[in-house]
Amino acid sequence: MRSDRPPGRRPGTARALAAVLLAVLLTALLPGAPPAAGASGSGAGSSGAGTGGGSWSVRPAGAADRAAFVMDCAPGxxxxxxxxxxxxxxxxxxxxxxxxxxxxxxxxxxxAYRQAGEAQTGLGSWLALGTNALVIPPGRAADIPFTLNVPADATPGSHVGGVVALNNAVEQAGQAAGVDVGIQRAIAVRIQLTVEGPLTPGLAVRSVTVRHRPEGAPFAGARATLTYTVVNTGNAALRPTVSPRVRGLFGLRRSAFADRTLPLLLPGQSADVSADWPDAPGVDYLTASVRVRAPGLPATTAQSGRLAVSWPTLGVVAGLLGSLAVLLGRLRRTRSGATSRAGARS
Structure with a gap:
């Protein structure tokens, strides 16, 4: 049987190898299953009343259902x-x-609350306590009266501070570098004061960033961390709820982090927040967005994008592309030679 194929040329084998390389390449680049939703833990805020290891407690005097002092009054x-x-x-x-x-x-x-030795420049400096030191017998309680003197030039909006009770007992907490370490426990009861006047609540999201850390192996996944800053731009204390999201190119990969409500955010203050994506893609273009909202405020969103690169994966992909190009070139030359020989015979 006569064959027109030149010795050593097997276009069928070349086609098969090209198809395999193309399949491997597409498998590496196409997205996998979307990661499960996750949420990072939120920071613990003060709850107002509290207990010190079960041995003592601090709360507003009077009605048992008061967990904090909430006040509205005029300047002066x-x-x-x-x-x-x-x-x-x-x-x-x-x-x-x-x-x-x-x-x-x-x-x-x-x-958090400033320590006794720190300068108190806000609501803490407006408080006058009936006493600053006391000893309480076992099983007894003491009510400490205080007066909150709101300055005549106090700005409208939220002012937050507290009455702090610091236990003078020092608890041993082990050793550090051969030195005994002791801790003192303190509990603050929150005072949330709203001074009469125009309220202008506002929230903003800034510095949305995705940090990408690929694994060392080709085609392996990566870990990504979404970080952002929520800023209270108004004069009212708010509890913002944030909805962070990350998506890949064309929306093929998505990570839906759980919504979370931040602690009470004071006017002019900010919170740096992060959320982990443990199953991020090794190579993709990631777009991160963070939506923040609070009762009575329209939601606001900020976003940013970045190219996520895994150099081991890119190296293998480049090698596959190079091999595919060589095989396709050989296949093209084989077909061209066969066509030329067929024309010469005719």
Whole structure:
């Protein structure tokens, strides 16, 4: 049987290898199943009343259902109330009590209070306590009266601080570098004051960024972290709810993080938030968006994009493309030669 194929030329084999390389290439580049929704934990905010390891507690005096002091008044007003410190243990406890400014910690915006030795420039400086030190017998409680003197030039909107009770007892917490480490526990009862005047609530999202960390193996996945900053741009304290999302090119890959509500965000304060995507693609163009909203406010959204690159994966893909180009070139030359020989015979 005569064959027109030149020795060593097997176009069928070349076609098969080209098809295999093309299939591998497409498998590497096409998206897999979308990752499961995930949420990173939110920072813990102050809840108002609380207990110190079960041995003592602090809460507003009077009605048992009050967890915090919530006040509305005009500038120049003096408001009187009291905080109750209870000794739930079987031994006397000694406390230092003081007024404090509240602020949001940079990470996750947790509500925190300034220490006694720090300068109090806001609501903490407006508080006058009936006493700053007390010893409470076991099983007893003490009500500490205070007066909140709102300055005549206080700006309208939210002002947040608290009454802090610091247990003078030092608890041993182990050693660090050969030195004994002790801790003191403190509880703050929140005071949330709204000064009369125009309220202009506002929220913004800034610095939306995707950090991409690919695995070292080709075609392996990656870990990505979405970071962003939520800013309270108005004069009212708000609890923002954020909806972060990341999607790949043409929306083929999506990560839907769970919505989360941030701690109480004070005017002029911000919260740096992050969310992990453990099953991110090794190679893709990722677009991240964060939508933030709060009751009574229209939602606002910010987004950014970046090219996610895995160099091992790109190296293998480049090799596959090069091999595919060589095979296709050989196949083209084989077909061209066969056509020429067929024309010469005719």
């Amino acid at each position: 007003t003096a408001v009187k109330d009291a905080v109750r410190v209870s000794n739930l243990s079987g031994a006397p406890l000694s406390f230092q009590v003081y007024g404090s400014d509240a602020y949001n910690t940079p990470r996750d915006g947790a509500l």
